Amino acid sequence: MFLLCPDTYTFAPRSSLRFTPRLTLFLAAISAFSPPSQAQNHRFTYDEAIGVEALTQGVCDLALSFGEGDEGDKKKRMSRPFGVALLLAGWDELQGPQLYFSDPSGTFVKYKAKAIGAGSEGAQSNLSESFSSNLTMVEAEDLALKTLKQVMEEKINGENVELARVTEDKGFQIVSKEEVKEVLDRI
Numbered sequence: 001m002f003l004l005c006p007d008t009y010t011f012a013p014r015s016s017l018r019f020t021p022r023l024t025l026f027l028a029a030i031s032a033f034s035p036p037s038q039a040q041n042h043r044f045t046y047d048e049a050i051g052v053e054a055l056t057q058g059v060c061d062l063a064l065s066f067g068e069g070d071e072g073d074k075k076k077r078m079s080r081p082f083g084v085a086l087l088l089a090g091w092d093e094l095q096g097p098q099l100y101f102s103d104p105s106g107t108f109v110k111y112k113a114k115a116i117g118a119g120s121e122g123a124q125s126n127l128s129e130s131f132s133s134n135l136t137m138v139e140a141e142d143l144a145l146k147t148l149k150q151v152m153e154e155k156i157n158g159e160n161v162e163l164a165r166v167t168e169d170k171g172f173q174i175v176s177k178e179e180v181k182e183v184l185d186r187i
Contacts, residue, residue, distance in 0.1 A: 056108055
């Protein structure tokens with residue numbers, strides 16, 4: 001689940017042994033293909049960082065084109081290389097904080113707040129009711145963990161929930177377990 005604040009994102013994924021390997025494999029697959037090289041090529045060509053939307057488009061183009069063979073090549077590549085829905089978040093100088101949802105087919109949509117996975121319908125409903133574009137970081141963290149608390153079957157604690165932020169000055173930062181416990185104590 002991601003929440004878009006004026007200058008940051010709050011990210012609260014459900015951590016589990018089943019989730020982590022898939023995420024790791026996906027990140028490995030992404031690093032082996034075009035988005036990182038696309039970002040490097042963009043930096044080299046234009047002397048600026050690639051935008052979040054452009055990089056998201058690159059990831060989704062990879063997913064969309066993965067099933068297409070080369071011209072005259074009868075062998076087709078594998079379809080749906082990722083096989084998962086993704087939440088892609090980042091910050092760039094052009095548009096500030098951004099959040100995109102990509103489905104397994106490679107299409108993407110921009111959101112202010114989005115939940116995916118088990119319990120996402122209830123979480124999305126709660127986000128629709130409670131989310132505001134002018135949330136502070138503290139309010140966004142509270143909303144993210146309150147939402148998870150409502151939809152998760154097991155009781156949430158610092159061991160089964162992670163919290164991360166994407167900010168302009170620090171980039172992607174996973175919050176310590178102690179900070180997660182502080183947020184849980186607030187709610």
